[in-house]
Amino acid sequence: MLTLRSPQELEALRTTCRGPGGSGRPCLSVCAGSGCTASGAQEVLQSLRRELERQGLQDAVEVKSTGCHGFCEKGPVMVVWPEKVFYNGVGPRDAAALVASVSNGRKPVERLLYKDPVSGARVLHEDEVPFYRRQQRILFGNNGQIDPKDIRDYVRVGGYAALAKALATLSAPEVVDMVSRSGLRGRGGAGFPTGVKWQALRGNPVRPHYLICNADEGDPGAFMDRSLLEGNPHSVIEGMIIGAYALDASEGFIYVRAEYPLAVENLRAALTQAEQYGLMGDDILGSGHSFRIHVVQGAGAFVCGEETALIASIEGRVGEPHARPPYPVQKGLWGKPTVINNVKTWASIPVVVNRGAEWYASIGTERSKGTMVFSLVGKIINTGLVEVPMGITLREMIYEIGGGIPKGKALKAIQIGGPSGGCIPASLIDLPIDYEALTGAGSMMGSGGIVVMDEDTCMVDVARYFMEFLEEESCGKCFPCREGTQRLRGILTRISQGKGSESDLALLEDAGWMIKESSLCGLGQTAANPVLSTLRYFRDEYLAHVREKRCPAKVCRELIRYAIEPTLCDGCHACVRVCASEAILGEKDQPHRIDSAKCIRCGACLEVCQPDAVLVS
């Protein structure tokens, strides 16, 4: 273990770091992010190692785990170096074939290559997969090439070069100026210009200054922060160390959600290594500058994503926000000036310093610069993480990258920005994705979660879902949010049960605006967005619920009935076995029928019916 004492020593170290396949040996690198791990990546790694040992090849072929590639739907994914052959949907049983493909120069394993759903052709490399082709991965590009637990891997791909550059050639005000000129805006949701925030902290004479990385990624449907912390923790750490130099801070905190154990583990390992290598701690790279980062684990509260609530939580109190001003740059952690930025914002700092403010500002639109990372989930063929320049349209996102809607269904709505965001109807598919355009459409960028909804999604149910979420997560400090979310949820539940009236819609709107205007923090101020945006774009669907007591998407349980079409039913008994309430009658090999009085509408029969004889009306 060596402690680096100067930027030159860092450069010397870089020349000794070899990449996958760089040592002349082939390398099997398997994605070990949370998604692929859930799909069995660890088992794949084990069986690859076992297979290599069995053949006595453990020294001839390298096996490593890497960060998240973002293509979670197709996991576990892996890359074989040096040819960079990309495989998806790999299982432990494929180990022998994979080892054979590298050990004796045989052809790639055809059946594990990505298959283009349109042409049916097999694709050899990751960047040729349509999901990746339109992306510009400046934050996430390295995830799949590095082992997050090995700092040398990060150094090899240019890691800590920005820190060395800043320390050696830029003054602290110059770094802040660079961030301002880059046009970088906060990636946590609100899009506040990072440079302005930093200038404000620099101008504050009170000491000490604290830095916080907000990794309390609470928006359901968003997981890019998790993926970055798991897959490339050093990029976030490097950003914070540069920030500490620019903002004269000696202590920083990374507040990570409790739900992300792997992110915490990888982050802690990365911090230890950074300190061992002299990139964190005292006298960083011989500059005389000192900085330490502590990891703080959240305890499960959505509201802690709000900056003042997050600060309260680090201080050991309940996560209740307070009114701003004072802003954290004026009075933050323990009453001291504090800059708090999102994970991706911090990870963007090394990119800005390395490539320059002008380069960064050349990406994106007039007012939204750089790339944005989205998690594309829901009713979409290619779910996963997507990094694209600001300003691409929803159509490109959904159809070119996302591959469209599964099972030939129609797109209905796109929900962006988590519970604070809104639902954008399919008719606005050509909307460019930037901060202003989304806000104008009644949604918001938020942290970048995009949930795609098809014709089978009920918008009243979606609105009710978000209100239930917000009611649960409201901290209860201010009245409009605490009571308002409860009332809205109550009204929406009533409507979804067919007990609503038309006057309820006006009430929803009134109460929604009231919560928006009078709540204390961002949670309450945006809480009504899911309701107001669905009312704005999907009023007909609300009217069907209140006037005709009908759920057009066939989701709301109280408004639907299950039946079996006798001409399609082959009497296989599968539904009878899974029925939770013994509501399905009929002999084997005879058409079955459902006793509506007993049926609890759980939908189990629908799931198992092979001839699709279960109908919902």
Add this chain to the structure above:
Amino acid sequence: MTYVESATVEETLGEFDDRRANLIPILQEIQAVYSYLPEDLLRRVSRKLRVPLPQVYQVATFYRCFSLTPCGRHVIQVCLGTACHVRGAPRVLDRVLRDLKLPVTGTTHDLQFTVETVRCIGCCGLAPVARVDKNVHAHLTQTKVPGLLKKYRRQADASAAEPTRRG
């Protein structure tokens, strides 16, 4: 599930100094060891950190990770994030509750299972998902639920009576 008053407690508390900022990390450690926050430990934490007991209680009940009652041997977290919701998570949750004969989320009488909901564990690409202890189960349907429970029930029968460590 009884909690053992022993050197472990001293050890756990001894790892932390007396700063207020340590309140949540200490409670997390106690929760991890005992699967809940026993009342007398809350009192001791209050004395150690010189934080009034009502404030300790306030923190213990504000955050989702803490429980004032013992958890089951296996903790099932059904994800109700948006992606899981639109792909049918509510039906999965209903099925889990029905099969375990729980009216709402909570712990079964035999202390084998605790069912919780969680709003997104970040595995949206694999929705709907549930996490049981530390394992994420992907692409769930309600018909897969009985098999899943059976697997953990068997484990619960086989393993010695060790409290679950949650993390």
